[in-house]
Amino acid sequence: MSFLEIKGLKKTFSTRPDLIARGLGALGLRNSTSPAVHAVREFSASLERGEVLGLIGESGCGKSTVARMLAGITRPTAGRVLLDGHDVIARDTPEARAAALDIQMIFQDAAAAMNPRYRIFDIITEAPLYHGRIKPSQARDKVAEVLEAVSMSPDVADRYPHQFSGGQRQRIGIARALAMQPKLLICDESVAALDVSIQAQVINLFMELREKFGLTYVFISHDLSVVRHLSDRVAIMYLGEIVEAAPAAELFAHPEHPYTRALMTQNPSLKNRARRHAPLAGEVPSPLDPPQGCYFNPRCRQAMEVCRAHHPALAALRAGHEAACFLHSTSRTNP
Amino acid sequence: MTRELLEISGLKTHFFTRGGVARAVDGLDLQVGRGQIVALVGESGSGKTVAGFSILGLVSAPGRITEGRILLNGQDLVGKSDAEMARIRGDRIAMIFQDPMMTLNPVLRIDDQMIETIRIHDRKVSKVEARRRALEALREVGIPAPEARLRNYPHELSGGMRQRVAIAIALLNKPDLIIADEPTTALDVTIQAQILYLIRKLCEEHGTGFIWITHDLGVAAEIANRIAVMYAGRIVEEGPTDAVLDRPHHPYTEGLIRSLPEGQPRGAALFQIPGMTPSLLNLPEGCPFRPRCHRASEACRAMPPERVSAETRFRCFHPANAAEGALHELS
Ligand SMILES: Nc1ncnc2c1ncn2[C@@H]1O[C@H](COP(=O)(O)OP(=O)(O)OP(=O)(O)O)[C@@H](O)[C@H]1O
Ligand SMILES: Nc1ncnc2c1ncn2[C@@H]1O[C@H](COP(=O)(O)OP(=O)(O)OP(=O)(O)O)[C@@H](O)[C@H]1O
Ligand code: SF4
Ligand SMILES: [Mg+2]
Ligand SMILES: [Mg+2]
Numbered sequence: 142m143s144f145l146e147i148k149g150l151k152k153t154f155s156t157r158p159d160l161i162a163r164g165l166g167a168l169g170l171r172n173s174t175s176p177a178v179h180a181v182r183e184f185s186a187s188l189e190r191g192e193v194l195g196l197i198g199e200s201g202c203g204k205s206t207v208a209r210m211l212a213g214i215t216r217p218t219a220g221r222v223l224l225d226g227h228d229v230i231a232r233d234t235p236e237a238r239a240a241a242l243d244i245q246m247i248f249q250d251a252a253a254a255m256n257p258r259y260r261i262f263d264i265i266t267e268a269p270l271y272h273g274r275i276k277p278s279q280a281r282d283k284v285a286e287v288l289e290a291v292s293m294s295p296d297v298a299d300r301y302p303h304q305f306s307g308g309q310r311q312r313i314g315i316a317r318a319l320a321m322q323p324k325l326l327i328c329d330e331s332v333a334a335l336d337v338s339i340q341a342q343v344i345n346l347f348m349e350l351r352e353k354f355g356l357t358y359v360f361i362s363h364d365l366s367v368v369r370h371l372s373d374r375v376a377i378m379y380l381g382e383i384v385e386a387a388p389a390a391e392l393f394a395h396p397e398h399p400y401t402r403a404l405m406t407q408n409p410s411l412k413n414r415a416r417r418h419a420p421l422a423g424e425v426p427s428p429l430d431p432p433q434g435c436y437f438n439p440r441c442r443q444a445m446e447v448c449r450a451h452h453p454a455l456a457a458l459r460a461g462h463e464a465a466c467f468l469h470s471t472s473r474t475n476p
Numbered sequence: 477m478t479r480e481l482l483e484i485s486g487l488k489t490h491f492f493t494r495g496g497v498a499r500a501v502d503g504l505d506l507q508v509g510r511g512q513i514v515a516l517v518g519e520s521g522s523g524k525t526v527a528g529f530s531i532l533g534l535v536s537a538p539g540r541i542t543e544g545r546i547l548l549n550g551q552d553l554v555g556k557s558d559a560e561m562a563r564i565r566g567d568r569i570a571m572i573f574q575d576p577m578m579t580l581n582p583v584l585r586i587d588d589q590m591i592e593t594i595r596i597h598d599r600k601v602s603k604v605e606a607r608r609r610a611l612e613a614l615r616e617v618g619i620p621a622p623e624a625r626l627r628n629y630p631h632e633l634s635g636g637m638r639q640r641v642a643i644a645i646a647l648l649n650k651p652d653l654i655i656a657d658e659p660t661t662a663l664d665v666t667i668q669a670q671i672l673y674l675i676r677k678l679c680e681e682h683g684t685g686f687i688w689i690t691h692d693l694g695v696a697a698e699i700a701n702r703i704a705v706m707y708a709g710r711i712v713e714e715g716p717t718d719a720v721l722d723r724p725h726h727p728y729t730e731g732l733i734r735s736l737p738e739g740q741p742r743g744a745a746l747f748q749i750p751g752m753t754p755s756l757l758n759l760p761e762g763c764p765f766r767p768r769c770h771r772a773s774e775a776c777r778a779m780p781p782e783r784v785s786a787e788t789r790f791r792c793f794h795p796a797n798a799a800e801g802a803l804h805e806l807s
């Protein structure tokens with residue numbers, strides 16, 4: 142069994158129509174029933190200790206929902222997450238409850254997740270004190286230790302979040318997660334908002350922490366070159382499910398799903414000057430109303446008859462490389 | 477001499493705060509030609525947004541333009557009244573924000589807002605004609621089923637579609653110049669590619685000049701004819717895209733490019749520009765990049781003048797990728 146086993150994770154939200162939609166509904170201008178959003182239809186993956194799983198996909202395809210389920214913030218509709226063999230969703234044993242705390246999340250906007258009236262010291266120690274991961278007498282040392290791990294001086298502990306730059310606040314957010322002594326870090330767009338030069342600092346920091354503490358990561362980003370740089374394995378999501386997964390080097394060298402290929406050719410790159418070829422047409426479909434067959438078929442240049450009728454299943458193309466696409470004979474149906 | 481569409485010279489926009497004077501834009505020179513796309517890149521807080529707002533006449537207290545000229549088609553925008561600037565905005569100049577909801581009104585249908593935008597600038601256009609032009613603009617930005625979309629409210633559209641509607645609105649009155657501030661940062665790669673393609677095409681077809689503010693050098697590489705790099709309120713390097721990216725002279729530009737993961741071996745430590753963005757209230761004397769610069773010398777305690785090479789202009793005493801003899805002081 143792998144260090145992290147994610148099995149058949151699913152999340153369905155029953156939406157409450159937003160205020161405007163409800164208003165229009167009340168006026169009879171639109172119907173206002175509450176449809177179900179299949180935010181995550183099926184997500185399975187496994188990861189060894191010290192590995193990094195990169196997660197890529199279009200806006201709204203369910204990446205953050207997966208992250209929040211792993212971090213125990215959102216309860217899955219179905220599925221299991223095993224960390225070191227302990228079920229961190231059910232949390233039915235003391236070991237499993239402890240294992241759940243071994244998973245920590247770092248948000249896109251670290252500053253938004255900090256109370257502006259708390260000093261850095263309190264921001265870092267609040268959760269580990271509450272969960273009994275450290276004793277009050279150890280708090281000072283712990284803060285100094287985690288600040289040092291993110292290359293900041295212990296003096297900053299007495300300052301407030303607004304006194305720091307974006308990159309520094311992001312590092313403080315990481316220090317706070319480290320104070321819980323996690324084994325698995327979930328990073329949801331943790332470098333997206335950062336300047337290029339600060340982004341390099343934070344990426345280097347993630348790599349150092351992995352060396353030093355043997356941390357395992359799930360790393361979500363829409364920047365393909367960042368994911369390629371950091372990840373051992375990569376999963377590509379589209380509309381709530383994985384459409385391709387492989388070791389990072391293999392995936393970037395031999396992408397097999399047409400969506401993955403589109404991502405790679407359209408990723409902005411310093412090498413693509415004044416590019417002229419026409420982009421992928423069409424809109425990302427809504428999870429409220431997915432197209433029949435393969436969800437990617439309306440945008441796929443290679444779509445065939447079968448793609449409009451049947452939904453392709455994720456299937457192994459070769460060792461460790463899976464894709465869900467009828468172009469590959471292994472991907473037989475799943476209507 | 478051919479006259480550029482936009483010629484900014486010596487622009488200073490300062491904020492008079494209680495903590496002191498923040499020189500957000502402090503001597504900016506920039507030209508944009510017709511049909512040309514200029515990417516304005518640089519550190520967070522270097523003054524990119526303030527520069528864009530200065531052109532649009534949208535700087536408000538405690539900030540104001542203290543010096544310089546902004547010539548649009550030869551006409552100086554500095555010193556124009558608010559009413560005159562309001563007329564120029566959306567008529568000759570338009571803005572696209574990172575968040576399309578800065579442009580869109582959540583309680584108005586798309587057709588109503590587009591028709592209003594057209595008729596505010598020209599009362600003589602009939603409603604029917606304005607609707608036809610709105611439809612045409614949506615079609616141009618690649619919105620599928622535009623007739624149906626016209627009747628939608630903004631919240632019924634996806635993020636990428638909303639941004640395209642905001643772009644369509646910016647195009648409605650066929651402005652000479654469009655300023656876009658991080659317009660695709662929140663979008664994913666495939667939708668971003670659609671928008672980049674569209675804007676490039678529009679600039680070529682309509683001769684619209686474009687200033688694209690971004691911190692994504694990959695996007696700048698793809699879309700821009702020229703790149704201007706800002707640091708602490710000034711342009712520190714400017715030139716054709718290929719020259720700036722392949723043969724950067726300014727150590728800051730060089731550092732930015734080197735710090736990208738692209739092209740690096742997987743897992744290798746990335747280059748980091750040392751130090752922090754300086755506070756505008758407390759800039760180091762001389763070259764503002766000096767405390768972070770690996771090429772700095774005593775000479776850098778003075779402000780470097782603008783210099784030119786065969787392709788680019790830049791402000792640095794010790795440029796990278798340059799044979800000293802090929803460089804000239806700009807008098
Ligand atoms: N609490 C919620 N209630 C209803 N729907 C939700 C909720 N949270 C997420 N969704 C929906 O679930 C889908 C997946 O959302 P999610 O935030 O996981 O996407 P994402 O891949 O992280 O997107 P992005 O790249 O934009 O962050 C979206 O359609 C979203 O609207
Ligand atoms: N209303 C204001 N009062 C005081 N200072 C201001 C004001 N608006 C902007 N500034 C200052 O002007 C400087 C330039 O800001 P600007 O928003 O132009 O940066 P930017 O280059 O667009 O950065 P980013 O990439 O983060 O958007 C900043 O240091 C900012 O603090
Ligand atoms: S299954 Fe068909 S439609 Fe889907 S990605 Fe493959 S070829 Fe395209
Ligand atoms: Mg998300
Ligand atoms: Mg800005």
